[in-house]
Amino acid sequence: MTQLHRKDILGLQDMSSEEIQLILDTAESYKEILSRSVKKVPILRGKSICTLFYENSTRTRCSFELAAKIMSADTTAVSTAGSSIQKGESFKDTLLTLEAMGMDLFVIRHSASGAPHFAAKILKSSVINAGDGMHEHPTQGLLDMLTIRQNKGRIEGLKVLIVGDIMHSRVARSNIWGLSKMGAHVRLCGPRTLLPAEIEKLPVEVYDNLDMALEDVDVVNVLRIQLERMNRGFFPSVREYSALFGINKDRLRRAKPDVLVMHPGPMNRGIEITPDVADGEFAVITEQVTNGVAVRMALLYLLLGGGGHVGSA
Amino acid sequence: MWALLRNGQVIDPFRDYTGTADVLIAGGSVAALIDRCDRERQSLRTILIQLDLDERDGQVFDCSGFVICPGLIDIHVHLREPGYEYKETIATGARAAAAGGFTTVVAMPNTMPAVDNGAVVRYVLDRGRETPIRVFTAGAATKANNGAEMAEIADMVEAGAIALSDDAFPIQSADLMRRVMEYARMFNIPILTHCEDKSMTQDAVMNEGLVCTILGLRPWPRQAEEIMIWRNILLADLTGCRVHIQHVTTRGGVEAVRWAKSRGIPVSCETCPHYFSLTDEALLTFDTNAKCCPPLRTSDDVEALKEGLADGTIDIIASDHAPHAQEEKEVEFQDAAFGIVGLETAVPIVITNLVKTGTLTIEQAISKMTAAPAKLLGLSGGLAVGSAADITVLDPNCEVVINSSTFQSKGRNTPFDGWKLSGKVVATIVNGEIVSGELKTVPIEDCC
Numbered sequence: 010m011t012q013l014h015r016k017d018i019l020g021l022q023d024m025s026s027e028e029i030q031l032i033l034d035t036a037e038s039y040k041e042i043l044s045r046s047v048k049k050v051p052i053l054r055g056k057s058i059c060t061l062f063y064e065n066s067t068r069t070r071c072s073f074e075l076a077a078k079i080m081s082a083d084t085t086a087v088s089t090a091g092s093s094i095q096k097g098e099s100f101k102d103t104l105l106t107l108e109a110m111g112m113d114l115f116v117i118r119h120s121a122s123g124a125p126h127f128a129a130k131i132l133k134s135s136v137i138n139a140g141d142g143m144h145e146h147p148t149q150g151l152l153d154m155l156t157i158r159q160n161k162g163r164i165e166g167l168k169v170l171i172v173g174d175i176m177h178s179r180v181a182r183s184n185i186w187g188l189s190k191m192g193a194h195v196r197l198c199g200p201r202t203l204l205p206a207e208i209e210k211l212p213v214e215v216y217d218n219l220d221m222a223l224e225d226v227d228v229v230n231v232l233r234i235q236l237e238r239m240n241r242g243f244f245p246s247v248r249e250y251s252a253l254f255g256i257n258k259d260r261l262r263r264a265k266p267d268v269l270v271m272h273p274g275p276m277n278r279g280i281e282i283t284p285d286v287a288d289g290e291f292a293v294i295t296e297q298v299t300n301g302v303a304v305r306m307a308l309l310y311l312l313l314g315g316g317g318h319v320g321s322a
Numbered sequence: 323m324w325a326l327l328r329n330g331q332v333i334d335p336f337r338d339y340t341g342t343a344d345v346l347i348a349g350g351s352v353a354a355l356i357d358r359c360d361r362e363r364q365s366l367r368t369i370l371i372q373l374d375l376d377e378r379d380g381q382v383f384d385c386s387g388f389v390i391c392p393g394l395i396d397i398h399v400h401l402r403e404p405g406y407e408y409k410e411t412i413a414t415g416a417r418a419a420a421a422g423g424f425t426t427v428v429a430m431p432n433t434m435p436a437v438d439n440g441a442v443v444r445y446v447l448d449r450g451r452e453t454p455i456r457v458f459t460a461g462a463a464t465k466a467n468n469g470a471e472m473a474e475i476a477d478m479v480e481a482g483a484i485a486l487s488d489d490a491f492p493i494q495s496a497d498l499m500r501r502v503m504e505y506a507r508m509f510n511i512p513i514l515t516h517c518e519d520k521s522m523t524q525d526a527v528m529n530e531g532l533v534c535t536i537l538g539l540r541p542w543p544r545q546a547e548e549i550m551i552w553r554n555i556l557l558a559d560l561t562g563c564r565v566h567i568q569h570v571t572t573r574g575g576v577e578a579v580r581w582a583k584s585r586g587i588p589v590s591c592e593t594c595p596h597y598f599s600l601t602d603e604a605l606l607t608f609d610t611n612a613k614c615c616p617p618l619r620t621s622d623d624v625e626a627l628k629e630g631l632a633d634g635t636i637d638i639i640a641s642d643h644a645p646h647a648q649e650e651k652e653v654e655f656q657d658a659a660f661g662i663v664g665l666e667t668a669v670p671i672v673i674t675n676l677v678k679t680g681t682l683t684i685e686q687a688i689s690k691m692t693a694a695p696a697k698l699l700g701l702s703g704g705l706a707v708g709s710a711a712d713i714t715v716l717d718p719n720c721e722v723v724i725n726s727s728t729f730q731s732k733g734r735n736t737p738f739d740g741w742k743l744s745g746k747v748v749a750t751i752v753n754g755e756i757v758s759g760e761l762k763t764v765p766i767e768d769c770c
Binding site: 022099100101119121122123124126127141142143144145179182205206207208210211 | 543652653656
């Protein structure tokens with residue numbers, strides 16, 4: 010497979026393992042560009058990319074913008090604040106307006122699950138889902154897999170534990186789909202109140218006890234606990250959450266000796282992850298961020314760059 | 323003026339009659355039911371003469387292959403007027419009803435202002451009288467549907483309200499619901515209740531379960547519905563008020579009502595075509611036209627609803643016709659309005675998914691859309707001689723393709739667009755007048 014035969018990247022649920030493989034391979038070859046002194050290639054010259062963000066973001070947005078710029082595409086950033094969205098312009102009209110200006114691709118972050126799907130139906134241009142509600146965050150899932158593959162040499166057969174607020178996490182969902190398609194064994198652990206209904210029907214093993222969940226795992230992906238959840242009674246206190254589900258050095262001993270610790274960010278240091286782990290030898294959290302740029306370059310290329318091989322750049 | 327509906331399969335659940343017969347309409351009423359034996363004994367001419375009708379002043383309509391039944395009754399429609407005329411008006415809703423085979427509808431009171439006093443009841447009824455069908459209304463159980471203060475129920479009953487409802491604004495306080503029931507009992511009117519524990523459905527948009535988990539949408543657990551069904555059953559038992567559970571969607575809900583009926587508690591219930599025809603998987607594409615409240619459930623629930631329909635636990639099929647404007651559905655899923663238009667799709671869905679599948683006989687299906695709702699609300703109907711000639715003529719075997727762009731309703735929000743179904747409404751007759759559809763005439767000589 011050398012090409013993605015699709016207009017949009019909406020999630021990993023409907024993506025094949027061959028497609029994921031292609032994206033990761035492409036990203037790997039692009040990563041080299043990031044270490045050059047002149048980080049610029051002309052592959053997407055003349056292409057217009059719109060980042061449309063209905064929700065706050067630092068890393069995803071900057072990562073997409075940087076990826077586009079490195080590939081010489083022109084980027085336009087639109088966010089809720091300061092746009093006509095605040096005058097009440099609907100999502101549909103916002104999309105049609107921007108498309109009429111000649112956008113080739115939209116990167117969409119939205120607090121509503123399914124918003125990128127809605128956009129993809131309306132638009133002729135490509136759509137990349139940069140995180141929709143609690144649904145999917147496919148580029149995060151891909152960059153997590155790239156990070157695992159680069160460190161472990163493979164994904165297949167690995168035991169990967171995702172810890173924390175699974176219910177509200179689009180990162181968890183994209184990881185579950187992606188990892189299971191690539192042959193990893195996915196474990197989930199978090200408070201029962203933050204595990205969505207019937208999650209055990211997905212290809213996962215669910216644990217209540219973190220120590221048991223950590224036993225022999227190759228990768229731990231720690232999710233951010235959203236403190237505002239506490240007000241809705243999902244767990245009694247940060248203190249108790251940390252005691253039950255916080256990742257610390259001591260607990261990590263149960264995992265494989267070369268365990269990888271990942272976090273999609275932003276982190277609450279001292280709550281879901283202790284600082285010594287976050288900055289420690291097992292953590293690959295900044296590497297994830299770098300891989301994020303590479304994965305997004307790969308996707309932009311595969312959706313916009315045409316059929317040619319990466320090498321022809 | 324007379325008209326003869328000739329040679330149809332007459333099904334009258336009001337008196338358990340099924341047979342091939344002719345229905346003679348005169349002066350807006352049913353004048354005679356002429357079965358085969360009658361026809362052999364005497365000619366149409368003779369019958370007309372006996373009834374003092376002028377042969378030249380009438381028409382014969384061929385109904386061969388059609389079902390002739392009492393006019394269908396839908397006790398759960400949102401006509402949106404006053405206040406939301408951009409979604410639907412009483413006039414457009416009535417046209418949709420007529421097109422869908424309904425001769426009588428009961429409007430829900432969640433309008434703006436709410437139907438919470440006699441003046442607004444009279445407004446709705448007056449507007450209804452300007453339409454070709456019969457429009458009744460439920461009154462809001464609480465003032466402005468605020469769920470806090472009882473509305474002036476006597477005033478509304480006096481003005482013509484035939485039921486109370488908390489539809490769309492379920493009364494959360496058990497104590498207030500108890501008092502509403504006690505008070506309503508004085509007027510012997512039922513409460514049509516929307517069962518939802520709002521504390522469990524904050525921001526919820528779809529059935530809790532695997533599909534919801536995959537889509538990352540806010541879950542609407544079945545228990546939010548079932549807890550309130552049980553509460554209202556217990557309050558019906560306490561107060562003796564007739565309680566009608568609207569749009570039952572879950573197996574647990576059906577079981578609760580079955581239990582209540584076995585105990586003799588005065589409870590009835592309805593479900594809607596979308597709940598026994600679709601599951602939450604219809605939302606996998608984030609189709610806002612399949613977003614409704616309560617939400618679409620699972621295939622196990624669909625099974626349970628069909629069992630409940632077949633064993634009589636579910637008395638009534640209502641549409642919960644809920645029209646919305648295009649711009650209220652063409653938005654992000656979580657922001658889209660809840661509701662599905664149902665008046666113009668109910669008949670083919672019921673025939674295809676209940677009758678053709680053998681879940682219900684056509685007599686049972688028609689009963690749940692005529693005699694059962696009439697009994698609940700004390701409405702007249704049926705094809706007995708002397709009854710108002712409110713009649714629906716159906717072709718159960720005709721294939722139809724749902725095309726929302728041809729709807730009489732202003733609402734186009736249906737998940738059934740493009741579905742190929744069996745069952746066509748051929749004509750809708752109110753007071754002896756064809757108000758929608760058409761019938762082929764045949765020369766009177768052919769009958770004499």
